[in-house]
Amino acid sequence: MSDGVFAIAMTLLVFNIQIPDLADIKTGADFHNKMQEQVPHIFSWLLSFAILCRLWLTHNHLMSDHTSKSASFTSWNFLLLGAVAFTPFPAGLLGEYPDQTWSVILLSITYAVAALSIAGMWCIAPNRASAGARRVVLISLVMLLTSISASLLAALNPFWGLILWIVYVLGIAPLAHFLERYVFRGGDKIEGE
Amino acid sequence: MSDGVFAIAMTLLVFNIQIPDLADIKTGADFHNKMQEQVPHIFSWLLSFAILCRLWLTHNHLMSDHTSKSASFTSWNFLLLGAVAFTPFPAGLLGEYPDQTWSVILLSITYAVAALSIAGMWCIAPNRASAGARRVVLISLVMLLTSISASLLAALNPFWGLILWIVYVLGIAPLAHFLERYVFRGGDKIEGE
Amino acid sequence: MSDGVFAIAMTLLVFNIQIPDLADIKTGADFHNKMQEQVPHIFSWLLSFAILCRLWLTHNHLMSDHTSKSASFTSWNFLLLGAVAFTPFPAGLLGEYPDQTWSVILLSITYAVAALSIAGMWCIAPNRASAGARRVVLISLVMLLTSISASLLAALNPFWGLILWIVYVLGIAPLAHFLERYVFRGGDKIEGE
Amino acid sequence: MSDGVFAIAMTLLVFNIQIPDLADIKTGADFHNKMQEQVPHIFSWLLSFAILCRLWLTHNHLMSDHTSKSASFTSWNFLLLGAVAFTPFPAGLLGEYPDQTWSVILLSITYAVAALSIAGMWCIAPNRASAGARRVVLISLVMLLTSISASLLAALNPFWGLILWIVYVLGIAPLAHFLERYVFRGGDKIEGE
Incomplete structure (x- = not known):
């Protein structure tokens, strides 16, 4: 249950960042001002998330319920969890x-950080040479590329950025299937079992 | 803890969809207008839920804490989790x-999607011929039928739809017990232990 | 992760029940009226909680990650989880x-339902004759008695009810320790390991 | 799933404590008054958190999914979970x-309680003499010291307190790494495997 309490507290922290109300916003400038008001909340979220990550690590050492991963692997994983939360x-x-x-x-940007973390975890994973792990990193690079392209497209027109994400969601599962079958053949289990 | 953070972030996404306030709603037309305002939120929820599902799958491959299931089984399971969340x-x-x-x-509709997903998972489950699994799919078909009937009844009168769901909740446990004892006898464990 | 999504969705359902705002309430009668407005929400929570319980049970059968418990044991457990959520x-x-x-x-009342569920689970538990399990049921009876007494005291004066709960919280750990050491001796593990 | 429902209900309790609204607060005195209004909420959170902790312990004994820890170890752990939640x-x-x-x-103060609990757990942990456990307690003492210093600095100027916490977050990982490598050498796994 300890893990659950940590996971929930870390995720709920983000709910202190308020989405500005539609009624208060008329122009793009209003939107920027309202977002700037949330900067202390985002800072507070970052600080408490980082402290709880460290606390969980220490707690976990005492409970020893989990197998140890290397410190760098855990750091990348916390970055991923931060993006997800x-x-x-x-x-x-x-x-x-x-x-x-x-x-x-x-x-x-949030999904770019998540994709980067997955790629970072891959660099350290002991099984990174396996076909399955190479597939994982390729998919996370596709996600990173989608994030960057969607940001650039959104700078021109937000709807184009959204459409790219929809294309990603619809296309990534067939792509993963294709890679698994024809490019990186390695069974459907990563560990090479 | 990683699983927990994913599960919570995916479930909390739905809380961005706001239930229209009672005070603003006088007629059925107001209700429809207010619901239409939530369409971008529902779309945003769908998009982020789908991206997080994919991300969790990739993350899970690197962590390899779980036994691999087939890709189709996982997809049906994500559809179920989407309905639940x-x-x-x-x-x-x-x-x-x-x-x-x-x-x-x-x-x-939400419960119909959940029941359909259970039925979909059953079609792929390796143990689908067992008495226990046949019981599971029958119960999910009863749930699907209840969902469809409750929708049709609600079109006439919402309270009749609700009463059907109450009947379902009160009747499904005895029905499951009856099926287990007299129709699909197969012990009370699915795996045939 | 599936279990997490179910657990979170089931617990978050309760947040649709709104606590009436302090500003709107001047007299005890206002409080009763505001609470009556929440009756449909409580009904909706009950309905969805029951449906999700059933759905989780079915889903769990297909995933077979957990050891089977008897149907009655599971029902008492769901009643407990309902009270907790x-x-x-x-x-x-x-x-x-x-x-x-x-x-x-x-x-x-909420804690009385929880205590009753624990007692109900004990009646069915295969290890109910062990010293540890007899201790568990005694503690849950103390909790049930506290709930009933606190309700009666609160009918006279709400603060007396609260004080009884504070006494319970402070006294139950020493009581459990005393029972373990002097009354039901059975090691500190329930299963008699 | 039972553990999840307990963990979520215990963590969500804290959301009944409302953060006073920016618009209502002009002076430091307003801030104190608004905080005092939250005292009953904090009391209610403490009471329900304590009751749920006890209930989870009892429930856990009946389910026997977990290995038993000593009563004192569990109490320190609940104190930690309370601070986290x-x-x-x-x-x-x-x-x-x-x-x-x-x-x-x-x-x-919240993080001081968490650090104290970790130190308390260490005093009882059977493996407290190992190099890894000594590292854990040293890191939690650094956290406790940071908490006390940040409180004192904040009494002079809140921003200095914040800066200390930022220094902690940035510096604790290198410190832990340094201790692991040069001071308490004991492999990177606590259990001495």
């Missing part, structure tokens, strides 16, 4: 302001 | 507007 | 209205 | 009022 904020922002450039860019 | 929204809508046809229909 | 509502109500009789009574 | 409140307060002394002090 942060997701409800940009997703809520996008739902409220789908026509704002920064909604799409913030969502894309 | 979505539940707080139609449940909240029903609590606020129990007399609105669409509250009952949206709840029923 | 409901806790944030009476706890929030108590924080907002510590001087209202019904805040204390609702909190006490 | 409480975190979203001071973190939200800090995000809303980064310039208020009490925001930083409350955050520091």
